[in-house]
Amino acid sequence: MRTHYDALIIGAGIVGAACASELAQAGLHVAVVEQEIVGGGTTAAGMGHIVVMDGSLPELVLTSYSQQLWAELLAERPADHEHLACGTLWVAADAEELAEAQAKQARYSAHGIASRLVAAAELYALEPLLRPGLAGGLLVPSDSVIYPPRSAALLIERARNHGAQVISAAVCALRPSGVLLADGQTLTAEAVILAGGIRSQALAPELPLRAKQGHLAITERYPHIIRQQLVELGYIKSAHASSGDSVAFNVQPRPTGQLLIGSSRQFDRSERSVDQAMLAQMLRRAVEYMPALAQLTVIRAWTGLRPATPDGLPLIGPAWQRPGVWLATGHEGLGITTALGTAKLLAAQLLGHSAPIPAAPYLPARFDKETAHG
Amino acid sequence: MQRFEIVVVGAGPAGIAAAVSAAESGAQVCVLDAGAAPGGQIWRGGAERHSRTAARWATRLRQGQQISVQQNTQVVAPLAAGELLVERPDGPQSIGYDRLILATGARELLLPFPGWTLPGVTGVGGLQALIKGGVPIKGRRVVVAGSGPLLLAVAAGLRRSGAEVRLIAEQSDWARLLAFGAQLPLDPARLLQALRLRATLGRTAYRAGCWVEQAHGAEQLEAVTLRHGAQRWREPCEQLACGFGLVPNSELAATLGCAINAGAVVVDYAQQTSVSGILAAGEVAGIAGVEAALAEGAIAGYIAAGRPAQAQPLLARRAAARRFARRLEHTFALRAELRQLASAQTIVCRCEDVHYAALAEHPSWRSAKIHTRCGMGPCQGRICGAATSVLFGWTPESIRPPVAPVALATLITTSSAHSINLEEHV
Ligand SMILES: Cc1cc2nc3c(=O)[nH]c(=O)nc-3n(C[C@H](O)[C@H](O)[C@H](O)COP(=O)(O)OP(=O)(O)OC[C@H]3O[C@@H](n4cnc5c(N)ncnc54)[C@H](O)[C@@H]3O)c2cc1C
Ligand SMILES: Cc1cc2nc3c(=O)[nH]c(=O)nc-3n(C[C@H](O)[C@H](O)[C@H](O)COP(=O)(O)OP(=O)(O)OC[C@H]3O[C@@H](n4cnc5c(N)ncnc54)[C@H](O)[C@@H]3O)c2cc1C
Numbered sequence: 001m002r003t004h005y006d007a008l009i010i011g012a013g014i015v016g017a018a019c020a021s022e023l024a025q026a027g028l029h030v031a032v033v034e035q036e037i038v039g040g041g042t043t044a045a046g047m048g049h050i051v052v053m054d055g056s057l058p059e060l061v062l063t064s065y066s067q068q069l070w071a072e073l074l075a076e077r078p079a080d081h082e083h084l085a086c087g088t089l090w091v092a093a094d095a096e097e098l099a100e101a102q103a104k105q106a107r108y109s110a111h112g113i114a115s116r117l118v119a120a121a122e123l124y125a126l127e128p129l130l131r132p133g134l135a136g137g138l139l140v141p142s143d144s145v146i147y148p149p150r151s152a153a154l155l156i157e158r159a160r161n162h163g164a165q166v167i168s169a170a171v172c173a174l175r176p177s178g179v180l181l182a183d184g185q186t187l188t189a190e191a192v193i194l195a196g197g198i199r200s201q202a203l204a205p206e207l208p209l210r211a212k213q214g215h216l217a218i219t220e221r222y223p224h225i226i227r228q229q230l231v232e233l234g235y236i237k238s239a240h241a242s243s244g245d246s247v248a249f250n251v252q253p254r255p256t257g258q259l260l261i262g263s264s265r266q267f268d269r270s271e272r273s274v275d276q277a278m279l280a281q282m283l284r285r286a287v288e289y290m291p292a293l294a295q296l297t298v299i300r301a302w303t304g305l306r307p308a309t310p311d312g313l314p315l316i317g318p319a320w321q322r323p324g325v326w327l328a329t330g331h332e333g334l335g336i337t338t339a340l341g342t343a344k345l346l347a348a349q350l351l352g353h354s355a356p357i358p359a360a361p362y363l364p365a366r367f368d369k370e371t372a373h374g
Numbered sequence: 375m376q377r378f379e380i381v382v383v384g385a386g387p388a389g390i391a392a393a394v395s396a397a398e399s400g401a402q403v404c405v406l407d408a409g410a411a412p413g414g415q416i417w418r419g420g421a422e423r424h425s426r427t428a429a430r431w432a433t434r435l436r437q438g439q440q441i442s443v444q445q446n447t448q449v450v451a452p453l454a455a456g457e458l459l460v461e462r463p464d465g466p467q468s469i470g471y472d473r474l475i476l477a478t479g480a481r482e483l484l485l486p487f488p489g490w491t492l493p494g495v496t497g498v499g500g501l502q503a504l505i506k507g508g509v510p511i512k513g514r515r516v517v518v519a520g521s522g523p524l525l526l527a528v529a530a531g532l533r534r535s536g537a538e539v540r541l542i543a544e545q546s547d548w549a550r551l552l553a554f555g556a557q558l559p560l561d562p563a564r565l566l567q568a569l570r571l572r573a574t575l576g577r578t579a580y581r582a583g584c585w586v587e588q589a590h591g592a593e594q595l596e597a598v599t600l601r602h603g604a605q606r607w608r609e610p611c612e613q614l615a616c617g618f619g620l621v622p623n624s625e626l627a628a629t630l631g632c633a634i635n636a637g638a639v640v641v642d643y644a645q646q647t648s649v650s651g652i653l654a655a656g657e658v659a660g661i662a663g664v665e666a667a668l669a670e671g672a673i674a675g676y677i678a679a680g681r682p683a684q685a686q687p688l689l690a691r692r693a694a695a696r697r698f699a700r701r702l703e704h705t706f707a708l709r710a711e712l713r714q715l716a717s718a719q720t721i722v723c724r725c726e727d728v729h730y731a732a733l734a735e736h737p738s739w740r741s742a743k744i745h746t747r748c749g750m751g752p753c754q755g756r757i758c759g760a761a762t763s764v765l766f767g768w769t770p771e772s773i774r775p776p777v778a779p780v781a782l783a784t785l786i787t788t789s790s791a792h793s794i795n796l797e798e799h800v
Binding site for chain 2 (some may be wrong): 039300
């Protein structure tokens with residue numbers, strides 16, 4: 001085994017896998033070091049909704065750019081990613097939310113993202129199980145659903161086909177121009193890319209990451225009882241809150257006919273156990289929007305930890321005060337979507353190419369206290 | 375919420391003995407059981423009908439002044455500390471406890487071989503349950519295969535129900551069985567039991583060192599290929615009952631945080647688990663048969679009720695039953711050939727149709743699960759998880775609630791004591 005690489009990536013979650021694929025395709029000698037299994041971290045716990053979100057302008061830019069990249073990737077072998085082109089239906093509960101849907105439609109359209117306002121009558125034609133009395137919604141046809149661990153594995157496979165090595169080991173410390181493995185071995189690299197998700201902090205304690213725990217529940221198979229991923233418009237507020245616990249109606253059809261029901265957000269719960277009270281709140285919210293869900297059979301509930309930054313945007317670029325170390329983490333609840341855009345941005349910076357979208361909003365240095373304070 | 379000093383989950387022999395012992399010591403007891411009547415697996419369909427011992431226990435349970443027995447009640451998940459979420463025909467409930475005794479028993483170990491998913495192929499205990507449930511078996515040709523004493527008991531029952539038992543195929547070999555049999559006369563009760571079984575079984579062929587390699591049939595089972603040493607033949611039959619022993623139902627214990635070792639809940643000499651206030655008894659704490667289940671249940675009941683002195687005299691009986699169980703385990707240890715029966719195309723996970731070949735390339739249960747969906751279906755790995763630990767040596771992990779498929783409406787029930795405040799983001 002070689003011990004020196006052009007790029008060494010810590011973590012084979014969706015983000016590390018996307019970076020590995022991108023850099024290996026660019027001709028670099030790449031190693032990916034994963035302590036557990038490919039796609040087994042937060043990537044295995046997420047919903048796999050490839051979704052455009054507009055909580056902020058940089059979020060809109062990164063998600064919509066990433067979605068185009070997904071469309072290209074998925075065109076090759078959609079079934080292998082368990083792809084479902086279901087679109088998103090943002091549900092407006094009342095007139096105020098309908099106005100929000102209109103504003104959203106205008107923002108999307110300004111960025112070239114197709115979407116369509118849906119009046120109440122059409123809402124029920126699309127999704128008859130929604131509770132009566134809702135105001136309407138916004139349909140975004142380009143959003144879709146994948147199975148994240150499979151996509152991570154496919155990206156790793158592509159990286160391997162371009163010469164990347166996957167090393168099964170735990171990194172226990174960052175070293176100048178390399179990493180120290182738990183077995184005492186040192187690997188060196190021109191660039192070390194930290195893509196360890198919420199665990200990145202164990203190696204770089206200065207990173208401003210907090211865990212936002214999310215619950216999900218999955219049902220038995222009920223093919224076609226819903227057709228699009230259904231999300232309440234209040235979701236974005238829930239996703240961007242910087243404190244407190246929240247739940248939102250967010251239900252996804254899986255290609256198997258199962259329903260994946262979310263979502264919740266809780267800060268600073270580091271354990272992975274299910275909080276029965278939070279699960280109940282989340283499911284109650286789902287039933288408020290879709291009463292028929294109460295009758296379905298749930299087979300499993302679980303949680304995942306979203307790696308959240310204070311401003312809700314990921315950390316993509318050189319780490320401050322750590323020469324040779326690059327960050328690709330902090331993707332909160334959008335890392336599946338934004339992994340591909342992240343990889344392109346990171347590769348452009350590493351290789352000195354021009355960035356496909358402005359890189360500044362995601363640069364880690366925005367959190368460097370020393371420069372911030374002069 | 376209803377609240378009890380002691381809650382017992384499971385009304386098999388262990389649960390019944392626990393409840394009776396605790397209640398007779400003055401504690402207030404509630405028994406929660408998913409079945410329609412007390413009895414568990416061995417005394418299925420109501421303990422009264424089975425044996426004198428069973429009937430005695432059933433009477434004590436029924437007559438217990440301070441025992442509330444709740445049948446058709448599935449424990450779904452822990453709520454807050456000291457509280458369980460249960461699903462009953464009349465809806466969800468939360469049940470509180472000071473001390474909890476887990477007596478959730480065991481299920482059969484099924485191993486995959488080509489054709490094992492054909493209609494007509496069941497587990498050994500599984501077929502027994504079907505017949506007790508009224509499925510007609512009279513005149514049907516049955517092969518009973520797999521391993522363990524259950525094969526004989528079920529074959530005898532099948533004959534009584536009028537089935538034509540073609541063969542009992544025990545995978546363990548004669549050398550081990552004889553070594554075991556040589557010790558039996560030391561134990562008159564068991565000898566008698568064995569002789570009675572022998573009488574019922576009449577001339578039914580019993581072959582040791584023999585196992586099913588394949589099940590054949592277009593829509594429905596038509597024949598099996600049996601293997602006996604170098605010999606291999608096709609045996610026509612309409613029904614195959616095939617089971618390889620038992621695995622503990624330790625999922626609920628795991629969601630409560632109890633330590634698990636080799637699939638069984640870890641208990642100390644007083645049947646206490648690693649979690650304070652939670653005890654476990656019977657097969658959930660290790661496969662040791664009905665005598666051990668009764669002794670362990672009674673010990674757990676006395677300990678939970680604060681009467682350790684009463685438990686004292688039962689320790690010797692428990693030790694003897696467990697010694698016997700260890701001999702059984704050795705006698706019926708699974709042969710290596712059984713790990714090679716599945717072909718690349720044999721389905722291992724029936725819920726999600728995952729083939730052997732897809733699993734074989736993975737290093738662990740978790741990797742296989744995440745990438746192939748093995749164990750993600752309604753049974754949540756209860757069948758394929760146990761099978762893959764035999765086939766690949768994997769340890770199924772990350773048990774999450776609910777411990778059984780449950781109506782979403784049930785999961786909306788929260789603890790009365792513990793509700794959370796959501797900030798108004800929406
Ligand atoms: C409930 C929930 C729902 C979600 N839904 C969606 C959704 O619908 N759409 C969406 O886009 N996003 C969603 N997300 C967010 C998404 O899942 C995450 O943003 C994304 O998975 C993060 O990927 P990652 O690669 O950064 O982290 P991870 O998947 O956690 O990967 C990090 C990897 O690094 C490894 N690692 C860490 N430290 C070391 C070390 N020292 N040595 C070796 N290896 C190491 C870990 O083992 C792990 O495999 C959701 C998240 C949750 C919790
Ligand atoms: C299929 C099968 C058939 C068997 N047949 C025989 C036989 O013929 N002869 C023989 O000697 N031995 C037989 N055994 C072995 C026998 O079951 C044990 O030796 C002994 O009965 C174990 O007693 P127990 O109380 O530990 O568990 P069990 O008798 O298994 O009782 C466990 C009880 O707990 C209940 N339960 C489990 N989980 C929950 C939950 N979450 N919520 C509510 N209730 C729950 C179950 O419904 C069950 O009633 C059989 C075992 C199995 C699995």
